[in-house]
Amino acid sequence: MFISLVLIQVLLLNFIQFSGFINPYIYVLFVLLLPVSTPRYAVVLLGFFMGLVIDIFSNTLGMHAAATTFMAFARPLVMDLISAREMDKSDYPGLHQYGFLWFLYYSSILVLLHHIFFFYIEAFTFANFIHTFIRCLLSSVFSVFMIVLSQFLVFRN
């Protein structure tokens, strides 16, 4: 899954753009779908390496790595935040296991965190705050859409 997500990201999605605003990053799905029982330090480490590989392909050394590490760190916090019931630790946090609404919240929050972090690091300024923020929002909507779609098409149990 690691390799196929990297290839999909660097070969197809990096070329998608509408009017310079929307640039979906669905490789974060890798971090989203790690089993719940994965130790937290492993999630953070794997997130960092995923980001680093994407960086090497897209000549943005460090930027994706920083954003993905941040997202991986936030993952268990977000899980605790939105889960009402006690979770089965062996579970796999997919759409079919936890239901549509839970997965939508889960992926939207984390993708939005990742995108905000990434786009502001990339721009490295708050000067065009609104411009960058619109890029974050639109790209996030698009990424979440593709991530949810992938749950229906590819990961059907």
Add this chain to the structure above:
Amino acid sequence: MRSLIRFLVRNHVFLLFLTLEVVSVVLIFNYNNFQRVHYLNSANKVTASIYKTFNTVVNYFRLSPINQELAEENTRLKSELSYYREFTAEQERSALSDTSSYGKYRYKSALIINKSVNKQYNYLVLDKGRKDGITPDQGIICENGIVGIVNNVSESYATGLSLLNRRLMISGKLEKNDYFGTISWNGMNYRYVQLSDIPSHIEVNKGDTVVTAGSSTYFPEGILIGTVESYEINQGESFYNLQVRLSVDFNAVTYVEIIRNRDRAEIKELENLNQHDQDLD
């Protein structure tokens, strides 16, 4: 001591997170001058060959437009050839030849195997490398105008800064009156770059042509950059802020030429001499 260890163990995830963030930020800041991470960019063998394979497949589906492009270029070259034939014939007749500036620049054609236009720092990956005589700081142009500058070279691949990269600044001038300024990109729209430092007392019109100034060693003088789309003067400043519509569509460009300036080493040497003078002061 024991409480320190207990603290470390309890917060190991957070500390790991902090360490990795620091590593990332260090990588971001040092990307330009960190020689050891040179193999961590897309000029390295693995990533470049993946891009190349994929590009072969994509180009297969684009064969007909590429054919069209090549045919157009053929006709253009033929017309130029005939022009030069006439020119040499004429020259022989007049037996006058001036070879002082003749053949200062050499061109090498290359294929773009990966590129982006939607980042703040956009790069190109080219299928020519050191063994084809490519070195860093050579200019990249295409049929319609300038594209960027080579920054990293491996054995058979090279990466270049695209003109759409906020790290890149080149000098450009207005073709009609030779006033020159700095071309840079603000990261907003990939169809436009900005030309600054043009003094406000000269007249600028929409549609004026902007070309390279030739004051750097990257590009010959007079290569097309684009046309003036709009202009404004910020209050209290005496320089124009020009929006320049690029003549090259960065989404569509595939074949480029890399320019080698044969006098570059010599010019650099002279400039270095001056640098020494400044150091002495």
